[in-house]
Amino acid sequence: MLFSQEDLQYTQDFLLRLLNIPSPTGMTKTAIDFVEAEAKKLGIQSTRTHKGALCFTIQGKQSESSRLLTAHVDTLGGMIKEILPSGQMRIQKIGGYAWSTIEGETCRIFSEKKTFTGTVLLENTSVHVNSKVNETERTADNMVIVLDEVVHSAEDVKKLGISVGDFIAWDPRAVLTESGYIKSRHLDDKASVAILFGVVHALQRNNRELAVDCTFLISNNEEIGYGGNSNIPQQTVEYVAVDMGAIGKGQTTDEHCVSICAMDGSGPYHFGLRQHLVHIAQQHQLHYAVDIYPHYSSDASAAVRSGADIKHGLVGPGVAHSHTYERLHSDALIHTSELLIHYLQSPLCEV
Numbered sequence: 001m002l003f004s005q006e007d008l009q010y011t012q013d014f015l016l017r018l019l020n021i022p023s024p025t026g027m028t029k030t031a032i033d034f035v036e037a038e039a040k041k042l043g044i045q046s047t048r049t050h051k052g053a054l055c056f057t058i059q060g061k062q063s064e065s066s067r068l069l070t071a072h073v074d075t076l077g078g079m080i081k082e083i084l085p086s087g088q089m090r091i092q093k094i095g096g097y098a099w100s101t102i103e104g105e106t107c108r109i110f111s112e113k114k115t116f117t118g119t120v121l122l123e124n125t126s127v128h129v130n131s132k133v134n135e136t137e138r139t140a141d142n143m144v145i146v147l148d149e150v151v152h153s154a155e156d157v158k159k160l161g162i163s164v165g166d167f168i169a170w171d172p173r174a175v176l177t178e179s180g181y182i183k184s185r186h187l188d189d190k191a192s193v194a195i196l197f198g199v200v201h202a203l204q205r206n207n208r209e210l211a212v213d214c215t216f217l218i219s220n221n222e223e224i225g226y227g228g229n230s231n232i233p234q235q236t237v238e239y240v241a242v243d244m245g246a247i248g249k250g251q252t253t254d255e256h257c258v259s260i261c262a263m264d265g266s267g268p269y270h271f272g273l274r275q276h277l278v279h280i281a282q283q284h285q286l287h288y289a290v291d292i293y294p295h296y297s298s299d300a301s302a303a304v305r306s307g308a309d310i311k312h313g314l315v316g317p318g319v320a321h322s323h324t325y326e327r328l329h330s331d332a333l334i335h336t337s338e339l340l341i342h343y344l345q346s347p348l349c350e351v
Contacts, residue, residue, distance in 0.1 A: 011194045020174060027167045032218065051221060055231060066235045067238045067240070075223065076097050076223060079168060080165060083162070090144060108168070184327075191319065228303055237311060243299070246293040246296060258288045261316075269314055270311040272351025277315060281335075
């Protein structure tokens, strides 16, 4: 394999550092700053889009037709929607997740001048007081943030400088276990951002040249549907989104493999490009799965919806428990990285 233990160590370290940088969609500058600094360490000059995403291009043997790989740094999160008379606060979700998946989570609230901490709970959550806790549906109308400050009223909260519209980030609780599992919120899609940088690291270490130019786009609006639908170079022929592989009932993807998506909620991905990726995985004896993600879309599908004339694909590491406290195994980082390394050295898909 071209992706070595050194490359894996680099990728894991990059990922753990990135996971600990809050970046809900709309508040991604610090994460993009981190990624930009890492690109500079690798000797790569990058640029920012007007939307705040990061782009850089690695030259290949020819430039007439090119590729684009993208992964997104933005995550699920929230905003303060309402400050209640009790001093608790209601939440407006950023991204798609169930209210039950954030119950009990600790979080940070970013006011203009200071960061505060709190916990997301069901209003009137004590089973010793509320006999209907177990049967209560968690909704926007009964989930609140309990602030770690002495507050008894909305006025107390406002005096702290907290306002409607302040961003909320869920604490990632990132852990790398001795057995190789990485557990954290926001592996979707920070694991893929780390993979792209691990791929660049491995290509440089092995002194490998790409078949064609490739633009790397680290997008920052994917969770709300339009992260990578612009800033696509005109010569781009193939566009591959690197995003988590969905795991669940009826799926073949697992936490150890690279998942290749045949179709998601936006429709089928380009068949010829998908076959090309599968053939590479087979040729190099990678652990892979082909799956359909029925409730999913990607930056590649957003690009196609916006009218981009591209062959689009979607691959990524298998991630369990998506949009909750997620988990993958380092094997998935290895197999996804290895697939992309060989893909970038392969000729363009002819079909």
